[in-house]
Amino acid sequence: MNKQQLFENIQHKKSFLCIGLDTDIKKIPTYLLKDQDPIFTFNKAIIDATADLCIAYKPNLAFYESLGVKGWIAFEKTVNYLKENYPDQFIIADAKRGDIGNTSEMYARSFFDELDIDSVTVAPYMGEDSVKPFLLYPEKWVILLALTSNKGSQDFQLTEDKSGEHLFEKVLKKSQEWANDEQMMYVVGATQGKMFKDIRKLVPNHFLLVPGVGAQGGSLEEVCKYGMNSTCGLIVNSSRAIIYADNTEKFAEAARTAAKEVQEQMAEQLKAIL
Amino acid sequence: MNKQQLFENIQHKKSFLCIGLDTDIKKIPTYLLKDQDPIFTFNKAIIDATADLCIAYKPNLAFYESLGVKGWIAFEKTVNYLKENYPDQFIIADAKRGDIGNTSEMYARSFFDELDIDSVTVAPYMGEDSVKPFLLYPEKWVILLALTSNKGSQDFQLTEDKSGEHLFEKVLKKSQEWANDEQMMYVVGATQGKMFKDIRKLVPNHFLLVPGVGAQGGSLEEVCKYGMNSTCGLIVNSSRAIIYADNTEKFAEAARTAAKEVQEQMAEQLKAIL
Numbered sequence: 303m304n305k306q307q308l309f310e311n312i313q314h315k316k317s318f319l320c321i322g323l324d325t326d327i328k329k330i331p332t333y334l335l336k337d338q339d340p341i342f343t344f345n346k347a348i349i350d351a352t353a354d355l356c357i358a359y360k361p362n363l364a365f366y367e368s369l370g371v372k373g374w375i376a377f378e379k380t381v382n383y384l385k386e387n388y389p390d391q392f393i394i395a396d397a398k399r400g401d402i403g404n405t406s407e408m409y410a411r412s413f414f415d416e417l418d419i420d421s422v423t424v425a426p427y428m429g430e431d432s433v434k435p436f437l438l439y440p441e442k443w444v445i446l447l448a449l450t451s452n453k454g455s456q457d458f459q460l461t462e463d464k465s466g467e468h469l470f471e472k473v474l475k476k477s478q479e480w481a482n483d484e485q486m487m488y489v490v491g492a493t494q495g496k497m498f499k500d501i502r503k504l505v506p507n508h509f510l511l512v513p514g515v516g517a518q519g520g521s522l523e524e525v526c527k528y529g530m531n532s533t534c535g536l537i538v539n540s541s542r543a544i545i546y547a548d549n550t551e552k553f554a555e556a557a558r559t560a561a562k563e564v565q566e567q568m569a570e571q572l573k574a575i576l
Numbered sequence: 577m578n579k580q581q582l583f584e585n586i587q588h589k590k591s592f593l594c595i596g597l598d599t600d601i602k603k604i605p606t607y608l609l610k611d612q613d614p615i616f617t618f619n620k621a622i623i624d625a626t627a628d629l630c631i632a633y634k635p636n637l638a639f640y641e642s643l644g645v646k647g648w649i650a651f652e653k654t655v656n657y658l659k660e661n662y663p664d665q666f667i668i669a670d671a672k673r674g675d676i677g678n679t680s681e682m683y684a685r686s687f688f689d690e691l692d693i694d695s696v697t698v699a700p701y702m703g704e705d706s707v708k709p710f711l712l713y714p715e716k717w718v719i720l721l722a723l724t725s726n727k728g729s730q731d732f733q734l735t736e737d738k739s740g741e742h743l744f745e746k747v748l749k750k751s752q753e754w755a756n757d758e759q760m761m762y763v764v765g766a767t768q769g770k771m772f773k774d775i776r777k778l779v780p781n782h783f784l785l786v787p788g789v790g791a792q793g794g795s796l797e798e799v800c801k802y803g804m805n806s807t808c809g810l811i812v813n814s815s816r817a818i819i820y821a822d823n824t825e826k827f828a829e830a831a832r833t834a835a836k837e838v839q840e841q842m843a844e845q846l847k848a849i850l
Contacts (some may be wrong), residue, residue, distance in 0.1 A: 370691070409642070426731075456703065458703055458750075463737055464737070469743065472732065473732065518676075
């Protein structure tokens with residue numbers, strides 16, 4: 303999916319919501335456990351209940367890997383289900399990968415070739431040759447970690463170099479030598495508030511993937527105030543607050559209600575640019 | 577496995593070799609492709625041919641994931657085969673993981689609980705709360721990326737802060753607040769040569785996982801000269817130069833010959849401390 307298509311979906315749906323499929327076998331309604339593939343059954347129900355309200359889904363690989371082979375089956379089924387039934391959804395493999403060139407090549411093959419996923423989150427620590435193999439696929443995206451939503455983001459990402467530049471700013475600058483805003487997005491946590499203002503100076507046109515609204519406490523209003531650009535430029539993720547809104551047989555309905563609430567707030571924010 | 581046991585294995589085998597199982601379906605002998613699970617068949621043959629010469633195996637997750645569900649099956653079978661037949665081998669899941677707390681928890685569950693693997697490589701970019709969940713398992717190890725073997729290591733890892741401290745040095749210092757040398761190791765590329773001297777000032781007692789000897793061009797002699805400590809403190813990995821030494825029916829034999837050559841060099845280097 304290219305940038306223009308993504309923006310068209312946002313305009314059409316009045317939403318820039320991404321729903322994080324952090325599907326945890328210990329948190330889904332217990333009656334689903336009788337099912338042959340409870341993780342996929344859960345995801346399918348969530349997707350069917352929310353697809354008209356969001357423009358992206360973000361399965362978090364850790365949750366699938368923690369179940370080994372069964373988890374990978376559920377992950378692949380989820381991706382295939384999305385591709386067949388909701389081809390307008392932007393799929394993000396939240397994997398935070400990144401390794402030496404020949405290894406990153408294998409990860410790229412896995413996500414882009416085998417599974418035809420739109421994008422993958424990548425960690426920048428290992429530098430250019432760890433990121434570049436992901437950039438060889440047209441209309442596929444690298445979503446590079448810049449300033450994350452967690453407390454630990456302060457440990458290294460905010461380190462200042464001699465000129466006062468933070469590490470995450472260096473990541474934003476340097477990585478623009480590798481790809482432009484048609485192939486690269488950045489992870490910036492919703493909990494970072496006003497930092498979005500500085501970030502937009504460095505990447506005015508890029509899409510930002512913004513986790514941390516909801517369970518992690520970030521404010522949608524603040525993110526929009528400082529982070530929205532003329533093509534929206536934001537994909538805001540919510541995981542737990544939506545998919546675990548309820549854990550009875552009404553979980554999908556409750557997820558829809560939670561997603562709808564966020565979508566309506568987003569529609570309001572989008573008035574500024576649409 | 578604890579540090580003492582690891583050192584005993586090194587003394588006993590006169591080796592600190594780790595063999596990287598970067599098993600690529602496109603590089604293994606073609607006659608194996610007739611097999612039901614060619615990746616596992618290949619790994620099993622390599623392991624059986626080399627286990628007395630090395631103290632660790634490092635399956636690289638990317639190579640398994642690139643095959644989807646089939647790859648995960650091969651990965652799990654490889655780990656189980658090692659645990660059952662060569663329980664003295666230190667297993668490293670080379671995964672370069674690291675995410676917000678609840679996600680890193682899932683990765684830790686996956687590698688340590690489900691698969692009972694000894695260690696996992698972790699990327700430091702997201703800071704303390706992305707690493708800590710891996711440290712909750714006794715006698716399991718985090719191998720944190722510090723100064724990697726690839727060219728891109730220069731992009732961010734060598735960034736100097738105001739006091740002249742490199743980012744990788746900050747990682748080495750800061751992470752010692754999270755765990756000691758009984759639970760933490762560091763990745764330092766063999767291609768970094770004399771940098772080992774500076775690194776040893778910061779982490780005199782830690783084990784270092786050293787990739788980059790072999791295909792990537794690092795020198796074993798230099799690594800030992802500047803990096804070895806009184807309990808060896810080095811696990812030197814070679815992947816491609818050993819496992820792809822030959823791609824005929826004699827591949828396992830050739831892998832043994834290649835491993836033997838490295839092991840003999842290591843025995844020589846170990847004379848300095850044993």
